[in-house]
Amino acid sequence: MATPQFKQLRRSYGFDEVAIVPGDITINPEQTDIDLKLEDFTLSIPIIAAAMDAVTDVNFAILFSQLGGLAALHLEGVQTRYDNPEEILAEIARAPDSQVTALLQKVYSQPIQENLIGQRIESIKEAGALCAVSVAPANTKRFASIAAEAKADFLIVQSTVTTARHTSKSYRGLIFEELLQSITMPIIVGNCVSYSTCLEIMRTGISGVLVGVGPGAACTTRQVLGVGVPQITATMDCAAARDEYRRESGRYVPIITDGGIRNGGDLCKAIASGADAVMLGSILAQAREAPGHGYHWGMSHPHLTLPRGTRIKVGTTGTVEQILFGPATDTGGTQNLVGALRTAMGVCGVANIQEMHGVEMVIAPAITTEGKSWQLSPS
């Protein structure tokens, strides 16, 4: 009898399963360099605000750019479907759970108004801020030129899973090489989770890759489709692809871990796993300036026949400045993310993000299984 050929499974890891090992030397956190270089741009913090309607609107994008980061405006969300998106956002926040999916399906079936695309981008640019816009692959050709005309700085082509090759009988897939010839702004593409896909996307010549399928707080892709790779493994694999691409091309294309980051600890682990930056959703939806009114929902949530998200209540915990730079009043790691990153780099004895990629990590039991059995004191 032949030896049975069983399918093989590789072990993957998520944020809760790993920890960073401190280094043999320590350095002063203030001496760490956490810049993110994206083509000709340099961001002073390696954080991108997610292209989600509960996170980024025009005002948030301006503020976030002023603080050193970059916020992505979704060109297919409420901002471009409604003249007055604030009303819609308030309505979503007020809707009871039982009705919110139906409401979102209705809200997002309104047509996109192309004139609003230009308007939103211009409002951001007029304030002197950097402007990134996000579109789905199917609509990229249609919206990219409008965004270019309005002088957006970055184009993010993003869907649950994006690859360098898409097969369809009904329409011709987006070819990044072609897109790059018509658009001069840097293009960031995502999301992907594997070495080979990431490498193939980089080889098209784009400028950044978003990493992460399924882990977001407001995302139910794993229940609905069974698809996804935990973020630590996804980041490690795509980091290996980035390093391979640098070897073969000489170009360094940053990868950005997107989804599932709940606190400074997760952010630091993403960077230690190889990420050059992170994209944050729910953690920024907690900002007083975020348009979600203390709620957050996935952009796959409103899908008409196969919704893959939940609306979650994240609450409002402080200003976006506090979330990024403190001072923290919360002790659970949701504030002063930049201070946390610099401190972690300090105890690891590394001076910049690329050195942070080399720190040792261990597979560690989730924090709840160690020493945390005490009752928190009642408030």
Next chain:
Amino acid sequence: MATPQFKQLRRSYGFDEVAIVPGDITINPEQTDIDLKLEDFTLSIPIIAAAMDAVTDVNFAILFSQLGGLAALHLEGVQTRYDNPEEILAEIARAPDSQVTALLQKVYSQPIQENLIGQRIESIKEAGALCAVSVAPANTKRFASIAAEAKADFLIVQSTVTTARHTSKSYRGLIFEELLQSITMPIIVGNCVSYSTCLEIMRTGISGVLVGVGPGAACTTRQVLGVGVPQITATMDCAAARDEYRRESGRYVPIITDGGIRNGGDLCKAIASGADAVMLGSILAQAREAPGHGYHWGMSHPHLTLPRGTRIKVGTTGTVEQILFGPATDTGGTQNLVGALRTAMGVCGVANIQEMHGVEMVIAPAITTEGKSWQLSPS
């Protein structure tokens, strides 16, 4: 001293422990082919409704066939014991938890009326639907000919654990080779979970194998007997047996993962693990047209001396059409199962079920440990 000979244990995996890795290319979900071929029959969706009294009655079988699937009518359940099974089903739904085991034991100790077997099958066939019937091995010889006479299309021989060889002093075990000579309809046999058993069953010449011991939502086999293999490993092992059997015989015998599937994600993982189709119980018991009135119970539940099931409240969430094809109002993956399968195949870049067997999977922490610590917004 001799080296101690410790018993060896192999690691096995269940649905919650794995995830599907997206592919290097993506394809349009509408271009995917999900047909299930069972001998001369082709089902347009690879889903079989379980032979459980809370799922399949005559009306459900007709409807499910019209939608492209196949429903299995249990010939030893309430449908063949009672002229008016609806009354009994309503009584089961009304019974309090503390009395339901005793009630089920009484309900299922009523004798089977052979004339009802023919009647139920004929009702299904008269509607132009495909008809599958399920019997236990011990009663197969007695009921198979009645089912054949009534023109059932498929015979399912099913028990908790079925093998090609059964030893008993009190009666002669069922020999599938003999059964195949007297019955011309395709025979599906189950359940099994291992490579060698599956291969041995296929070698008898039957037409399909049900995979799964112990994982069903209404099944307590693992508490009661300690027996069972998690569904991902069971499916992978039986898929290896199917492939080996094809190599040695040239025949392709589909395997059907039966039990424990709670949402589209689980369904997609079963297929990616090697299943050609799935059998669904509790997820279909949620349909408005299901006879269980929002409840579901295992067919081993009523056992007189060793009951191995629980009655669970599954609720009524939508029509069977919605569960299969959407539109989904639930975002947790219990509706639009076919859309979910096609979408997962799309992001994996595979065009048919057999290609889906080849996609990469990872061992991944359960979804609850990643990014899901937010409070759901109160309704």
Next chain:
Amino acid sequence: MATPQFKQLRRSYGFDEVAIVPGDITINPEQTDIDLKLEDFTLSIPIIAAAMDAVTDVNFAILFSQLGGLAALHLEGVQTRYDNPEEILAEIARAPDSQVTALLQKVYSQPIQENLIGQRIESIKEAGALCAVSVAPANTKRFASIAAEAKADFLIVQSTVTTARHTSKSYRGLIFEELLQSITMPIIVGNCVSYSTCLEIMRTGISGVLVGVGPGAACTTRQVLGVGVPQITATMDCAAARDEYRRESGRYVPIITDGGIRNGGDLCKAIASGADAVMLGSILAQAREAPGHGYHWGMSHPHLTLPRGTRIKVGTTGTVEQILFGPATDTGGTQNLVGALRTAMGVCGVANIQEMHGVEMVIAPAITTEGKSWQLSPS
């Protein structure tokens, strides 16, 4: 620099982490032989009732023997400290949680009355039942001769951890070889969990070994001492020792898995891991005839300075006959344990306990992670 010498850790397994794989053939459960041979005695069921005050008193021992098993009477519990133990047992059952440890410490500090030892044994023997008595190693010399005189059938020498060699300056340790020369009844010794200790104990010539440190429902040894080995691994290791001892001596000394068995599934897994029998505590404390009034507590619980147990409420669920032979009204595996064992052996296709030792097992996720997310119907 020398390579660091890190301490190595071996993986061990408990009941919840494994499952039994069904066999390639099945046999009729009624044809299975589950006898336990202990020297010249043959028990018709491989189950010993624990030497715990909530489980075994005189009446329970008689009944349990009549049903085919063996119950162990603790010679250092309430039965030999009190003329009227029923009153004390009722008081323990009534005590509030906050006072029960102090009460137990008081109850068990009453002196043992040697005349009661003989009386209790004689009451059991007069009923024609088999009688096993349990003593701690330190008291064995003192009580063993009294038990022998009263015609007990088995002597169980039991403590949390018992080895063949004990070192003490204050008293001379128990030497099993010497004990065997003065006592003619079979001696069962425990508890141990490792290959080498089990082998060493067997080589002293005793007749059975109890396996298990720390897993019992009413035991907190792992929190208090950090000591213990999960039962599946402990049983497998001691089974390897038994097999090695048989090879070297020709004698077959049964091992009995003691502690942590909550249902038929655990019992079947213990046997499949290599146990010849099981010792049950909390599951039998649920019997109407058990002296614990629906409560159960460990015999290390009353320790004056380092109590290592909890009192747990187990409830009263049925007669001991129901627990052993059914019919079961509970569907969670706590009743008809013998039926469960025979059924599991049937689906594994094995005819006796020793064949059951050879069945395949897998490491499987705990049952709660697979398919059990439904709400149980409200009662």
Next chain:
Amino acid sequence: MATPQFKQLRRSYGFDEVAIVPGDITINPEQTDIDLKLEDFTLSIPIIAAAMDAVTDVNFAILFSQLGGLAALHLEGVQTRYDNPEEILAEIARAPDSQVTALLQKVYSQPIQENLIGQRIESIKEAGALCAVSVAPANTKRFASIAAEAKADFLIVQSTVTTARHTSKSYRGLIFEELLQSITMPIIVGNCVSYSTCLEIMRTGISGVLVGVGPGAACTTRQVLGVGVPQITATMDCAAARDEYRRESGRYVPIITDGGIRNGGDLCKAIASGADAVMLGSILAQAREAPGHGYHWGMSHPHLTLPRGTRIKVGTTGTVEQILFGPATDTGGTQNLVGALRTAMGVCGVANIQEMHGVEMVIAPAITTEGKSWQLSPS
């Protein structure tokens, strides 16, 4: 294509994941030697009370020394910032959860009064007790001479992560070799978690190393920074460094596991993993004599911009003597820690701490997954 270079992760273990295997011989617990030798000092119990404000004040330090241990007074806590720290401690205990972080930030921003440092140390020494004081690396040069002058016995240099080399542009890092030349009392340094850091620290000539980053009950370092190594692995790695350092230097430098120990079981596991002693925080904060009034908080909690701790309610369960030596009224292992250690050593058959380092351990599922599904009886 080159083989992808994925980042590698090593598996690490925490207290809940391991268990100690009993030995082949047992010894009388009273014959065990648990002394801790720290240079010329010998403690009769291997337990150090943490330098945390909820644990150690002057009175506690005196009492703990009298009982055979050593308590560390934090020179940067409330004891040296306030003439009357009792008032402040009571205020912290009374503060509601929502205000406690802000209160702690305010309390700890009061300046340290250098005269109080001398006063506190002298109060301890006048009572004839051993006195250990704790300082952060940045303040060591400033406070060490004051402590030396006041005749403290031990200097503990402690921060979340301390290494032998610290890089800073703004101040010159602490060089242990230099410190050792100016200070004659033994220096204990921490915390570290890895082989190489521990070895490097030992090579500076210091007298003891504290092991543990992140595991403490009142510590949120892993959420905030993602940094930490579970204690079993950290202890094993640092023990290997200690053994290597002894081989190369002939000096034996004890390691002290600090953080995450919740009960006697954890303490025993730390010692079995290679620790010479343990430092206890929350478990001692439960003592009637502890200054925390039943609360406990981390010393990183009051950090002004990046607080990394929580205040937890630990309750008051008994005297410190009871916690150390019993008699225990709690059965969960939080009392009679010394008795637990001696008993564990007894069942492992080891006579002293260094022999305990050699006992076998297994990776074992958390205790909650084995046999603990019963409902505790209601109080």
